[in-house]
Amino acid sequence: MTRTKPILIKLMIIFFIALVSGQTARAACEVSCAAICRYTCAFTLTGNCSDEEAFNKVNTCCDSAYENTPGLTNCGRGGELD
């Protein structure tokens, strides 16, 4: 019992480290973006992260791009409702 406890703790630590590093590896992505028109923005993802994580980064990047791109026009073509 006294020997199994430290082994269990070690295993738990290893599991925790693996979990955290796995999460970090997945979340390590970079986004670059450019505003195309008002409210439409193109982006490139480098690295590995889920779409949910990318979504927040893309929005931050694009909001900044909209602010810093002068003379953006309304999107006249492209995404269309049928």
Next chain:
Amino acid sequence: MEHWSKRALGSPKLRILAVCAAVSMLVISVAVARGLRARSQSKVARDALVEQMEKAPVFPIRIQQDDDAPVRIVEATVQEISGSDYEKLTSEKSNHLLVVSAPQVKMVNVSGKTVQQVMLVVNDASTQQSQGIVMKNLSVESGSTYTISPASFVKSETLTAVDQHGTVTSSLKPPMKSKKFWLPFADKSQIQVRVGIGFQDGTTWFNRDQRRGN
């Protein structure tokens, strides 16, 4: 004046100089005219390519989506041209023999909620490179269809020209002449698309394997 010119041209050195200047002017004029002609011929070739591309066949690409996706991609296609046609169209070099366009993606909102934001991710399965487009401030009601076209990836540009009579004409640059219209991915069979959705009520949706921590 006449007296001066007669006297000036009477000198053999100046006469040679005048002949050289006239010949140089002639050579320069011919070169400029040829350059202009070549440029207009190249423009004609590019416009023919634009027309050809508009009629080019489309190829379906892979769609990544869960069975219960609230916004269903019903069609995703690309077009493909040769590397040399790409160079003629965009005036940019390509490392690929074939170049693939950005996708046309048609989706239907079956969520029962209004979609406000669409993030389209275009992924190359062979290299795991991704790029995409995000569209905000939408109002796609439940039951509606929404289409993202390759032109959505291109910033609108106006081309303005002045002819020899001084007439100014402006036209929208065809989006396929922009390199942004084309993907940097070599093989269309490796291209896949998926969406992330933002609803008007503030909630979001992603494929299960694309949620945080997966």
